[in-house]
Amino acid sequence: MDATYDAWAGPTVGDLGELAVLDRIVRRLPAGTPVLGPGDDCAVVSAPDGRFVVTTDMMVHGPDFRWAWSSPEDVGWKAVATNLSDVAAMGAVPTGLVIALAAPQGTPVAVLESFADGVRVAVDALAPTCGVVGGDLSTSATFTVSVTAFGDLEGRAPVVRSGARPGDVLAVSGELGAAARGLTRLFREGVDEHGEPSRAAAVASGADGDPDVARQRRPVPPIADGPLAAGAGATAMLDLSDGLAIDAGRLARASGVTLSLEADLDDIALHGGEDHGLLATFPADSALPGGFRRIGVVRDRSEAYLVHGTTPVPTTGWDPYADWDGAAG
Incomplete structure (x- = not known):
């Protein structure tokens, strides 16, 4: 086992109480540059554009991660990455995070400290100008994380899902299927x-060292490509959290179009989730920015929202209510 699993030793959150636990966590988190940071009832953050984007996401032990397969630092990283990618998908630059944790009373404090370390290293790697400006601690029978992320549009219009038009190029940035392959191998x-x-x-099986398993534990969304896409004239964009097919269906429905895939993609690339890449459409004459690559084109609305050639592609993927029954939580 790696060193992060030492986090499961030492005093628990129940032993120390909220104030001491909070002090241990806050000192490890990236501060960013808020007008007023943690310590009061609210943080104060600037909105130079006059607008800001905001998103929130939860991670619950069982359906979203397993302690048996992920360290607390992995979970901190993933909680940050999944929210930063949503901010990027609007074409914004991440500026602040608010994080709430609910942990069982017997959770070692070092677990929360390691989680905070994961938050810090993720912010440093993915959005170094961002910071944690506030949050909350509570207790629960199930370890639960809730993150709210804010972003600055920097004067640009937000890139929404409903702007794709026939003739646009369909493009993706980031990996497809890596996280799902990793999860499949773990199961x-x-x-x-x-x-x-x-x-x-x-x-023992070697799965622990698999690069795909690493991407399942710590996705690496192309955060910088979101603002680049907005600057390049992207007409629609969203984060690929639940799988290319289901998220492409969401974009197609919002825009009232059909997306036609040109790339040959296997089932796991189409329907596996948690890579947190970006799917976007661009005018046909646009140069694709950053790591974006063409995978198809936008067509007039037909019977199916997503097709490959003339073949309809089911717009299915991860659904927590349909795919999670709590059996292995």
């Missing part, structure tokens, strides 16, 4: 003889 090889998630089994 196949990272389990014990009873079918329960097992870090030891993941290590």
Whole structure:
């Protein structure tokens, strides 16, 4: 086991109480540059554009992560990355995070400290001008994280899902299918003889060192490509959180168009989620910015929202209500 798993030793949150726990966490978090940071009832952040984008996302032990497969630092990273990608998908630059944690009473304080370390390293790597400006602590039978992220449009119009037009180029930035391949391998090889998630089994099988497993634990969304896409005239954009097919269907429905795929993509690239890349449409004469690459074109609305050639592609992917039954939580 790696060193981060030492986080499961030492005094618990119940032993120390909220004030001491909060002090240990806050000192590890990236501060950013708010007008007024943590310590009062609200933070004060600037909005130079006069507008800001805001998004929120939850991560719950069981459907969203497993301690058997992820360290607390991994979970901190992932909680940040999944929210920053939503900000980028609007064409904005991330500026602030508010993080709420609910942990069982017996959770070692070091787990929360390691989680905070994951937040810090993720912000440093993905959005170094961003910071944590506030949050909350509570207790729950299930470890739960809620992150709210803010972003600055810097004078640009937000890039929404409803702007795609026939003739636009369909493009993607970031990996497709890596996180889903990693999760598939963990469910196949990272389990014990009873079918329960097992870090030891993941290590023994080699799954623990798989680059796809690393992407499942710590997605690397192309944050900088969001503002670049906005500057290049992107007509529509969204974060690929639940899988290319289901998210493409969302964009097509919002825009009233059909998306026609030209790239040959396997099932896991189409329907696997949690890569947190960006899907965008651009005018046909645009030079694609950053890491964007063409995968198709926007067509007039037909019977299907997503097609490959003339073949309809099911717009399905991750659905927490349809795909999660709590059996392995």
